[in-house]
Amino acid sequence: AAPVEIDVENFAGLSEEEKLQAIEMVLNRSIRANLARDGGGVEVKGIRDNQVSIQYHGACGSCATSTSGTLQYIQTQLKQQLHPDLK
Incomplete structure (x- = not known):
């Protein structure tokens, strides 16, 4: 099946399921490989x-940067790619 395209321009108006799909998309594209x-x-x-x-x-579960640098990186990617109010 083809990947579902989510209109992230209207992130605030998406259903919870669509928001979760968009977040997964960002994690897959920008974050998971690094972790x-x-x-x-x-x-x-x-x-x-x-x-x-x-x-x-x-390893992320016991890493000291998981609550600082890594978390900030994830937050920044989600804010930049999806919506500035995400935290």
Whole structure:
């Protein structure tokens, strides 16, 4: 099946499911490969009021930068590619 195209220009107007698909798209395109290189990973747990909940896997779970630099990188990518109010 072809990948679903999400209109991220209207991110705020998307359904919760579409928002989650858009977030997964950004993670797949910009973030997961970098985390995997260091033996880690990230899973989206949900979104509520522009707050994205994630869970780290592998090396990311015990890495000191997962709550600082790595988290800031993920937040920046989501804000730049989807919506500035995401956190």
